[in-house]
Amino acid sequence: MDLVGLAEVAAMAATTKQAxxxxxxxxxxxxxxxANPKSGPVFRRxxxxxxxxxRGTEVEIxxxxxxxxxxxxxxxxxxxxxxxxxxxxxxGIFDEEQVRxxxxxxxxxxxxxxxxxxxxxxxxxxxxxxxxxxxxxxxGASEFARLYEHLQQDDLIxxxxxxxxxxxxxxxxxxxxxxPVVVALPGILKLLQLAAGFQALLPMVEAASxxxxxxxxxxxxxxDFSAVVDTGPLTVIAAAAAAPRFKMVVPLVREYxxxxxxxxxxxxxxxxxxxxxxxxxxxxxxxxxxxxxNRLGRKQLDSLNRSLRGxxxxxxxxxSTVSYPGAVMTTVGIFQ
Numbered sequence: 001m002d003l004v005g006l007a008e009v010a011a012m013a014a015t016t017k018q019a020x021x022x023x024x025x026x027x028x029x030x031x032x033x034x035a036n037p038k039s040g041p042v043f044r045r046x047x048x049x050x051x052x053x054x055r056g057t058e059v060e061i062x063x064x065x066x067x068x069x070x071x072x073x074x075x076x077x078x079x080x081x082x083x084x085x086x087x088x089x090x091x092g093i094f095d096e097e098q099v100r101x102x103x104x105x106x107x108x109x110x111x112x113x114x115x116x117x118x119x120x121x122x123x124x125x126x127x128x129x130x131x132x133x134x135x136x137x138x139x140g141a142s143e144f145a146r147l148y149e150h151l152q153q154d155d156l157i158x159x160x161x162x163x164x165x166x167x168x169x170x171x172x173x174x175x176x177x178x179x180p181v182v183v184a185l186p187g188i189l190k191l192l193q194l195a196a197g198f199q200a201l202l203p204m205v206e207a208a209s210x211x212x213x214x215x216x217x218x219x220x221x222x223x224d225f226s227a228v229v230d231t232g233p234l235t236v237i238a239a240a241a242a243a244p245r246f247k248m249v250v251p252l253v254r255e256y257x258x259x260x261x262x263x264x265x266x267x268x269x270x271x272x273x274x275x276x277x278x279x280x281x282x283x284x285x286x287x288x289x290x291x292x293x294n295r296l297g298r299k300q301l302d303s304l305n306r307s308l309r310g311x312x313x314x315x316x317x318x319x320s321t322v323s324y325p326g327a328v329m330t331t332v333g334i335f336q
């Protein structure tokens with residue numbers, strides 16, 4: 001009999017253990033436990049799989065185990081955050097470690113000197129043991145791999161290839177998630193770049209058409225902020241690849257970008273901690289998270305957000321505002 005616990009059921013459905021618990025309480029037809037050990041209820045895999053399949057397209061079954069090793073191409077990696085989390089698992093951090101490998105033992109008389117880095121040898125009762133020692137220096141990617149392994153072993157990372165209302169309701173601030181997303185630069189960046197260019201052409205524009213004092217002031221503010229935004233923290237918008245209505249505001253520390261700003265866009269995997277979830281009716285704008293934007297008054301912010309939603313005729317500036325169901329994230333890494 002193939003039994004699975006709550007974590008395995010969650011993995012089969014690409015959801016969280018909290019979502020599975022919600023299913024158990026909300027759906028009387030959810031399979032009854034085959035047993036209830038102290039570690040938690042266990043279920044018959046085939047019964048759970050059949051129940052999930054009856055839910056149709058709401059849940060995709062994932063029975064395959066994750067690969068033992070994943071090679072990641074990082075577009076963003078907050079190495080300070082990785083080390084901060086890693087130190088909590090390992091009681092500290094290290095920059096390098098001594099690694100020793102031993103060759104095959106073989107019969108041999110006498111002693112010889114090995115060739116290669118830090119080769120050592122010794123005779124042990126007629127057996128020759130050859131070993132190689134080396135210093136292995138840590139990198140951001142290797143530390144992330146160690147952190148990820150700890151998170152998996154302690155069941156502290158939620159792999160979420162799919163999203164629905166049940167999964168979303170089961171997530172809580174403070175949880176770390178791994179989500180396939182589509183990242184886009186917010187429209188505010190494009191609008192600021194347009195404003196900076198337009199400001200340089202303002203004398204020519206005024207000669208052709210009147211420009212009000214209010215419009216001039218807004219252009220100057222936006223032009224000034226353009227230079228600040230290009231050097232300060234970068235905020236992007238991430239939409240869940242499988243369910244784009246679930247969006248996340250993702251502030252990034254620019255020094256941890258591993259690609260040019262425009263190359264951050266596209267389909268990637270996001271590993272991040274949920275900073276806060278938005279309530280119904282609540283909205284977060286990327287405009288408010290950019291440095292210096294708090295100097296704008298509420299009327300100016302509202303005006304700027306309206307401009308972003310409308311945009312110049314025939315031009316799609318993209319999304320700059322996220323509402324429910326959405327969240328603000330603290331990002332560990334973005335990779336392909």
